[in-house]
Amino acid sequence: MATCMRLVKVSSLALAAAASVAAVLPAQAHGIWFAQRARQLALIYGVGADDLDAVARESKLTLVKGYDEDWNDVDVKLRDAGAIPVVDSDEPVSAVAAVMDYGIWTKDASGEFHNKGRDEVPGAGLSEHNFKYAVHLTRMPTSQVPLLPGQTLQLVPVGTDIPQKAGSPMKVRVYYAGKPAAGAQVMTDYVNDPDEVAVKTDKDGYATVKVRNQGINVLMAIFVSPTDNPVKYQQLEHRASLSFVLPHLPE
Numbered sequence: 001m002a003t004c005m006r007l008v009k010v011s012s013l014a015l016a017a018a019a020s021v022a023a024v025l026p027a028q029a030h031g032i033w034f035a036q037r038a039r040q041l042a043l044i045y046g047v048g049a050d051d052l053d054a055v056a057r058e059s060k061l062t063l064v065k066g067y068d069e070d071w072n073d074v075d076v077k078l079r080d081a082g083a084i085p086v087v088d089s090d091e092p093v094s095a096v097a098a099v100m101d102y103g104i105w106t107k108d109a110s111g112e113f114h115n116k117g118r119d120e121v122p123g124a125g126l127s128e129h130n131f132k133y134a135v136h137l138t139r140m141p142t143s144q145v146p147l148l149p150g151q152t153l154q155l156v157p158v159g160t161d162i163p164q165k166a167g168s169p170m171k172v173r174v175y176y177a178g179k180p181a182a183g184a185q186v187m188t189d190y191v192n193d194p195d196e197v198a199v200k201t202d203k204d205g206y207a208t209v210k211v212r213n214q215g216i217n218v219l220m221a222i223f224v225s226p227t228d229n230p231v232k233y234q235q236l237e238h239r240a241s242l243s244f245v246l247p248h249l250p251e
Contacts (some may be wrong), residue, residue: 031190032100033241034136040086041076041138043098047251053083063099063150066198069139071146094139099150102130105235117232127233128224133240137162140244150202152177153188153238156219164246166214173205174221176238178195180205181223188212190220190241198222211246216242 030047032054044063045054058078066076066089074093078085087096105113109123119126133151145156158171174184182205185198189212201207213215221240227233 031239042084067095069094100132137244153240156243185222187220190218
């Protein structure tokens with residue numbers, strides 16, 4: 001498993017072009033995020049309540065990393081548990097991150113997607129290279145969440161004061177290739193409301209959302225960047241989750 005991904009270099013002009021494409025992008029594709037399953041932290045692939053076989057897609061992962069509270073590396077590995085990979089570590093982990101290169105997908109004239117380039121699909125429609133990213137906070141951060149290796153698109157909370165009550169406002173920022181991403185879409189509850197109308201980031205990549213759940217929260221940022229291989233696909237689509245859990249009342 002590779003431990004890093006190439007960061008895509010973009011100009012401000014390319015970012016602006018990408019933002020205009022993202023503004024009309026329907027939020028329907030699958031993403032990855034981390035969530036607890038039977039007291040274990042699992043890597044989930046899906047959309048809404050549709051958890052699909054993440055183990056079958058494990059070969060598409062290009063990075064899985066763990067961090068301590070000071071954002072130093074912690075050794076982690078994935079262990080297959082049925083249809084989901086779970087995170088194992090011999091050390092305390094404050095955050096976990098993953099990257100998945102889901103490859104090239106092209107829609108044919110009938111609306112079916114194929115894992116092929118547009119040059120290989122007769123009557124090709126939408127064609128894109130898909131990347132999926134995930135950052136999970138197992139503990140509330142004591143410092144600003146940094147930009148992490150491999151996270152070409154990253155959704156970060158602004159500051160360390162993450163609200164602890166559902167319904168509270170939360171300021172976030174989206175970065176693409178290390179730069180603020182204007183016009184990125186931000187969804188606040190990718191698990192329970194995958195059809196919600198996304199909030200768009202401002203010119204500096206900021207957005208203010210409401211924390212949706214007194215439990216697992218899975219926010220998702222979506223951003224489209226221009227193609228780097230126009231023969232094969234017309235755009236690159238990036239989806240980056242930020243997940244964390246708010247405590248419930250004592251039993």
